[in-house]
Amino acid sequence: MTRTVTVGLDGSAESRAAAEWAAREARLLGLPLKLVQVWEPVPAPMAQAPMLGAETQQYWTERIPRETGEGIRLRHPGLDVTNELLSGRPADVLVSAAKDAELLVLGSRGLGGVGGFMVGSVGLSVVAHADRPVVLVRAGEQAADEHEMDPVGIPSAAAPFRPVVLGLGIESPDDELIGFAFAAAARRDTSLRVVHGWNPPAYYAYGLPVDLEVQGALALRESTALTEVLRPWTEKFPETEVTEECPYGSPGAHLVDASRQASLVIVGRRVRRGPLGAHIGSVTHAVLHHSIAPVAVVPHD
Template structure:
């Protein structure tokens, strides 16, 4: 049975992530797993002495975490009757526990990020960055305050609604290294939501073809047309595989990160890729994905690929 795991620490952003994960699990007919790692914060307040927790604080934090998990499970069950929910509390630190979950039978890992508002977007914490940089499964980051209505178009009166059509799914596509797993994730998400898939490829003629492209107007137009044809060529087989998905492709001049952040204002989800690093230690997030994570105003799915 497919499963979605959400890291839960009781913070507003993690609770928003749990709500998002529950909606996604219901849509996928997947199990939902709520995971709390003992290293997560915030927990019950305490005063350490010489770096050692005061007596009883570990037991108090565990009791608090167990109650938080129960209350979250109860609330999600009330909002999503029939959803299969499991909870897990572990003594591990957050990063290794979440990475282990993402390496097991979880098909999607969902984390919260502290929202700074729809203009400035996410403030991504160290735990989220560490997990995104090393996870073996797609990771979705959800900002605090994210609601079901934010994923949908306004109703006929202009008001917020959770029953209207979904806003676009936005895919950031790099024509230099288009990856099937990233493209498939975006198409499958758009198909499940019956949403438009908006594909954004940002490019700089001077950076890609040399400064001559920026100096010669005719060459610039020719290269722009070549880029659009390349985008169509990459997407054509995917359109054949997903004939019910409406695709709107954009080859835009300029920073891809900036264009994706702009597109996120009207999106239900932004999908970007992260190239796996096969080093023994650590991982990294590319500059485009890093910028989107910091500034997008919609949830962001980061899909790892080779």
């Protein structure tokens, strides 16, 4: 079965921005686009109210993906676009829909003049439980935002893509996460910026004065290890320019800073199958809430 780029709709500005981003990504991937609207049935007491009846809610629920699909077909001629109306608890339904998708795209409300996302409970739940990559796109995101400035200093969709940024830990790097990032950069014909933020072990950091020689040795060790982790991938993608960065300090803060000049930020989420259940790590959580660019969260073992 052919996978799709699937996007969750709710009629909001952020979900419309997510649908446009998903349409562009579907064209890059050469895959169909599926628009999914989740209809959460109205509880019986509320359904008796004239303006809140189940038929009224279902009408508007069906109208959103239909009109969104019509607009996307006009702006992206030739793209295979389908609509699907599903019923149930939104987070659960979207997690299920993601299983047959190449990736799932959701909208996330922007924080006005402050850079970053407001990730709601549905978005966080989907990110924490989905088996496939999930991309969060904030309201107002436009195609030009993913591209470099044109000669007169204005972002333009005709200009090259900005770099793809990958946040990578090197203790137990995952091939699925790294491969996703290299493929994303390759299909955009842009560079890949790999950011590995690090902090020294506790016995170096506490109770001792800063030793620049020791810190330099640790930085060299981290940089060397990162190069070795990426070596098989740079050989597999020889035409993709790769920049390796090993800054000292909070990985999340460094990735948020890098997002200001990125077309896409990619982070991982380690899948937990133990009694503690699903979990979003602190670095991924920080990036989700504060990144300027769209964020892809890739689940991995």
